[in-house]
Amino acid sequence: MRALFASPPSQRLHNLVPLAWALRSAGHEAQIAAGSADVDAVNRTGLVAVAADDTDALVEYAGLWNPDVVIWDPCSPAGAVAARSAGVVSVRMRGILDHVTPAEVEPADADATVDSTPPTLRTLLASGPQLPIRYLPYGGPAVVPSWLRRKPRRPRVYVSLTDAGTISPELFDALEDLEIEAICAIAVDLVPPETDLPSNVRLVDPVPLTAILPTCAAVVHDGVALASAAAYGVPQLVLGAGAGRKGTPLAKQLHHILTDPAPRAEADRLREEISAMPSPRDVVPDLVRLARRGAGALGRAS
Known part of the structure; x- marks a missing residue:
C-alpha cells in the first residue's frame, strides 16, 4: 500500500511521523508532502519528502504516484483535495490541538478520521470510521544535554x-x-x-x-x-x-x-x-482495509 501524507508548514509534521513510520515498518510505502521550505524537516525524520507548495502541485503528484490513501492534517486541507482528485481514500488525522483550537476551514469529506485525542477530550464530530491512535511524543532529531x-x-x-x-x-x-x-x-x-x-x-x-x-x-x-x-x-x-x-x-x-x-x-x-489507545502499528491494518475497500465503497464520490 502507498500512503501519501499532507503536512502543513509547522511542527504539526511531527504528529504524522509515528504513523508514517508504522506504515513503513509494516512494509508499506509512505511519503510526506510539504512545502519546499519544509522538505529538510521531513528528511530529518528519515522519511521521503515531496515538495508541494500548493494544492495544484499536490494534486499533480498524487496523480503521478498513485497512492492508495492520502492522510492529511486539518491544517493541510490540500490533502483532501488531492485524495478526491485521485479517487483514493481520504483520511483526516487529528490531535488534541485540533479539539482545542479547530482549523478555520476543515474539509468534511474524509472517508475516515484518525484521532490521537483521548476520548474524554474530544469536542469535534467526524463522519465515517473513527480510528483512535495513541499519541507518541516525537520532536525530531535532538541531543540530550x-x-x-x-x-x-x-x-x-x-x-x-x-x-x-x-x-x-x-x-x-x-x-x-x-x-x-x-x-x-x-x-x-x-x-x-x-x-x-x-x-x-x-x-x-x-x-x-x-x-x-x-x-x-x-x-x-x-x-x-x-x-x-x-x-x-x-x-x-x-x-x-x-x-x-x-x-x-x-x-x-x-x-x-x-x-x-x-x-x-x-x-x-x-x-x-x-496508554490504552491503539498504537500506530495497531492502526495500520485498519488503514489497509480502508484502502482495499476504496473511496467509492466508502460512500464518497471519487
Missing part, C-alpha cells in the same frame, strides 16, 4: 514559551517563590528587560520533550507541549496571551498544579487513557 543526565534536587518545572505575550516579570516572580528547579526554554530577547532572573531559574535552548518531561513535576507552556505532557502524565499550565496579568495570580496557579493532588490525579488519568 549533559545537565539533563542528573536527577533534579528539587521538583523540576519546564517552562516553554515562544509568545512574548505570555512572558512577564510576574512569571519569574512566581517561579522564584517556589522551591523548584525552573528550566526555561525562553529566548533571551523575549525576557522583559526589567526582569531579574531568580537563582532557581535557568534559561536554556529548547529541550527534547521526550527527554525532559519524564523528569518534571509540572510544565508551563503556550500550547506546544499539550499532547506530550498528557502522554507523560505531567501536570500542566497552559498560558495564553497576557497570562498572569489578570484573573488568578500566576503564582497561585503554579502552586496549585505543584501541590494540589487534583492536577496530578487528572494528569495520571489522561496518561492511562492515552
Whole structure:
C-alpha cells in the first residue's frame, strides 16, 4: 500500500511521523508532502519528502504516484483535495490541538478520521470510521544535554514559551517563590528587560520533550507541549496571551498544579487513557482495509 501524507508548514509534521513510520515498518510505502521550505524537516525524520507548495502541485503528484490513501492534517486541507482528485481514500488525522483550537476551514469529506485525542477530550464530530491512535511524543532529531543526565534536587518545572505575550516579570516572580528547579526554554530577547532572573531559574535552548518531561513535576507552556505532557502524565499550565496579568495570580496557579493532588490525579488519568489507545502499528491494518475497500465503497464520490 502507498500512503501519501499532507503536512502543513509547522511542527504539526511531527504528529504524522509515528504513523508514517508504522506504515513503513509494516512494509508499506509512505511519503510526506510539504512545502519546499519544509522538505529538510521531513528528511530529518528519515522519511521521503515531496515538495508541494500548493494544492495544484499536490494534486499533480498524487496523480503521478498513485497512492492508495492520502492522510492529511486539518491544517493541510490540500490533502483532501488531492485524495478526491485521485479517487483514493481520504483520511483526516487529528490531535488534541485540533479539539482545542479547530482549523478555520476543515474539509468534511474524509472517508475516515484518525484521532490521537483521548476520548474524554474530544469536542469535534467526524463522519465515517473513527480510528483512535495513541499519541507518541516525537520532536525530531535532538541531543540530550549533559545537565539533563542528573536527577533534579528539587521538583523540576519546564517552562516553554515562544509568545512574548505570555512572558512577564510576574512569571519569574512566581517561579522564584517556589522551591523548584525552573528550566526555561525562553529566548533571551523575549525576557522583559526589567526582569531579574531568580537563582532557581535557568534559561536554556529548547529541550527534547521526550527527554525532559519524564523528569518534571509540572510544565508551563503556550500550547506546544499539550499532547506530550498528557502522554507523560505531567501536570500542566497552559498560558495564553497576557497570562498572569489578570484573573488568578500566576503564582497561585503554579502552586496549585505543584501541590494540589487534583492536577496530578487528572494528569495520571489522561496518561492511562492515552496508554490504552491503539498504537500506530495497531492502526495500520485498519488503514489497509480502508484502502482495499476504496473511496467509492466508502460512500464518497471519487
